[in-house]
Amino acid sequence: MTPGALIALSIPSPSVSGFHIGPVTIHFYALCILAGIVVAYLIGGRRYRARGGRQEDFETVTIWAVVGGIIGARIYHVITDHELYFGPGRTWYHMFFIWQGGLGIWGSIAGGALAVWLVCRSKDLRFCDLADSLAPGILLAQGIGRLGNWFNQELFGRPTTLPWGLEIAPQHRPLGYLQYATFHPTFLYELIWNVAGACFLLWADRHWRLGRGKLFALYVVTYTFGRFWVERLRIDPANHVGGWRINSYTSLLVFAAGLVLLIWMLRNKPGQTPPGTPEKVPAxxxxxxxxxxxxxxxxxxxxxxxxxx
Incomplete structure (x- = not known):
């Protein structure tokens, strides 16, 4: 098939990645992340109230979860791509310039979860209630956030001749791939997987009546399983160990941990605690x-x- 025919059948990439309001540049990537946060907030808040939780508690948790998620995402990026900030010719304090891009989803999940846990400890709330309430919305938000990669023409996969190949402009193609025009749309693969996974979590919660904590563990297993094979397709610059990207190892390890946790909970904590049940009745x-x-x-x-x- 000729290159012209491939382009005719492929998915086009946006020609712009943002717009200006006066001196301020608004990036579509940031808007996608913001849209994902709003969706996760709306879905999670409704589910938490249905479990007997208070809206004001959920709002407090959400604020700190977003803050912790952003900080965690940046820390993970700096650790896994440290050569961008440390070494000859690098400026170390640029690691604080978060507006220049560079966020890692694994750090976001870890930082957000830690923030939620700390707030739950301080306010005497059930962490598992909040985690289960947020799980489907978080997965859907992660899918929405992937649209930002489409606008930025980044984090795509290997070259492909499939009819749903993604067009990438020459200036966005990595070295060694300049002669190719269409690539695997990994943003779309992960978007579809995450949306389907969110629907699956909602279905599982309704039909299986999973106990507290099990739905979040199922979210971890579902997301990491899909993320692992998406990582195996990507060709953007990344640190490798033994021929694998670091994120591939992370996906595999977190998947294994989530699966072990889910199996342990199913065996040792069968059944479901009624929604709204307090931790303990005060004296x-x-x-x-x-x-x-x-x-x-x-x-x-x-x-x-x-x-x-």
Missing amino acids: AEEQDSDADEDRDDDPKDAGDAGTEG
Whole structure:
């Protein structure tokens, strides 16, 4: 098939990656991330309220989850691509210039989860309730965020002649691939996988009635399974160990950890805790409850209640 025919059948890439409002540049990548956060917030908030949680608690957790996710994403990027900031000719403090790009999804997940856990500890909330509530929305948000890679013409896969190949402009092609015009649209593969995975999580939560924590573990297994084979397709510059990208190892390790956790929970924590069940009943409430029961059992109280009718 001729190059012209391939282009005719391929997926075009956007010619622009943002727009200007006065002196301010708005990047479509940032808008995709913001849209994903909004979707995760709306879905997660509705699910958390259905579990008996309070909206104000969820809002507090969401704010800190976003902050922790951004910080974690940047830290992971700096660690795995340290040569961009340290060494001859590099400026180390550019690692703080987050607006120049460079975020790692694995750091985002870890940082966000840590922030949620810390808030839950400080506010005496169930971490697993929040994690299960957020899981489907997070996966959907990750899919929406991948659209940003499409606008930026980045993080695509190997060259392909398939009819859904992605057109990449010459200036965005890595060295060694300048002669190719169409590549695997890994952003689309991950988008489809994440949307399907989010639907699966919602279905599983409704039909299997998974207990607290199991749905989040299932989210980890679902996401990492898809992310592993997507990573195997990508050709963008990355650090390799033994011929594999570092993110491939990360995907495999997190998948294994999530699977072990899910199996352990299914075996050792069967069933489902009713939504809204508190961690423990405060002593004062237990005393009030006992006092109420004593009054109900008092014959005098029962007689008085009968005369009121």
